[in-house]
Amino acid sequence: MNLLLTSAASSVAQLLASALGDTHKLRLTDLRAKATGEIIANDLDHGGDIDDLLEGIDAIINIGYQGQVGSEKALIDYHTRAMYNLLWSASESGVKRVINVSTLRLFENYEENLAVTEKWRSTPSSQDIELLAAHLTECVCKEFARDRMIQAVNLRFGWPFDSSDKADTARISTDLAVGAVNAALESQELIHWQDIHVQSKVENQRYLTNTAARLLPTLAEKL
């Protein structure tokens, strides 16, 4: 598949890019201030050159959490306006699917003993701007899906990546994250909007992953 990966200079994007590059044709993009080397600079402004960025793209992998750094204003602007511009152009360019990489930290307020699934309402923070911004990007994606303009898969990953600390009961391996993105790209089981929670199978696993096992069957044995 021809994939566009946003916030490509971020560490999450880099983790995904190195693994996805083997099986897909990747186009990397990030804001002008961060884009170097093979990363195409694009500020995702309306009337800018987003359409060029999207030419021939089948699906977008959007880093919806911790893809950007900056002031509260910059982060909210990127996670609302820039996302709107990106998805609007994507739907006009015929991009079929967007995989939004979000975070299970949106549920960290729920105690560990609770059986939290995709059916639970997230509890975004107002003070951790990265989390508020991630939540707002989810809202933007959902409305594009609601209007049937694009199919959106909202992958909420556990945290941190590749930890071996037993106290990190929501941790996720890069391997599993890459597997989830690949499976989400290929799954035929998805409706227009789908939240999917993914974390590693660990002792005292914090979040349930039954939806991932059901909708992303190639991942099931790892969950």
Added chain:
Amino acid sequence: MKVLILGGNGMLGPWAVTAMKDRHDILLTDINDPYPEYQGEFLKLSVDDIDGVVDAAQGMDVIVNLSVLRPDRRLAFDVNTMGNYAMMVAAREHRIKRVINTGPHFQLVGQQYEDWDFDLNPDMPPAPGTRLYAHTKALGSEICRVFSERHGIQVLTLMYYNMKHTWNLGGPEASPTYHEDMVPFSTAWPDCGTAVRAAVEVPDERLSSNFEAFFVFPDLPHRKFNNEKTRRVLGWVPRYHVEALWNKQFRLPPSGLHEAF
């Protein structure tokens, strides 16, 4: 009470000021100059200037947000989304207990609801869709909800559809159309203003949560939208019922009789 109004120099601003000026101390703000007739305190302020809004909110009891920008994509996000963020940061920093937010019906009731359903009420989950105005206002409202939940700030959201002059029931559009199937709801300007006052003044105990929304319009027979909560909770009583927008031309009853029997 000390009331900070954001974006108060538009069409609704003067009606809200008129409804409140003899009962509250108002600091009017807007990115544009005030109407020459305005007599009170004024500060030029862009609602997306976070520090500026925080400064202006110092010592206030309530913030009322009337700002809106509809057509331009960047400005719509700056005003309708970032503006709400700035307002809620200000409310949090100064422990302001109540915020009145305003917006269009479709920040909650998008096309999907409006085309299909009846008795649409303000407690439904928002489904704004992707229309720029609705979408940016809905994101702003979601920011308000998150802050309200986290910090116990009361956010009362007043949603309007169309606002009409009392003398000819016209609005910003070219010329008014009478006795036709009206857009789902319209409200006369003075009543739009008194609704803001009602939201500022409603006692805490009448609110069942910190985040409450209201559709502001008089009683209408078609029951497309539902205004029951606005009357019950806010105690808001509209003076104008915009009847010429939703009844037919006056005519004699077929029997020629004018009485009930």
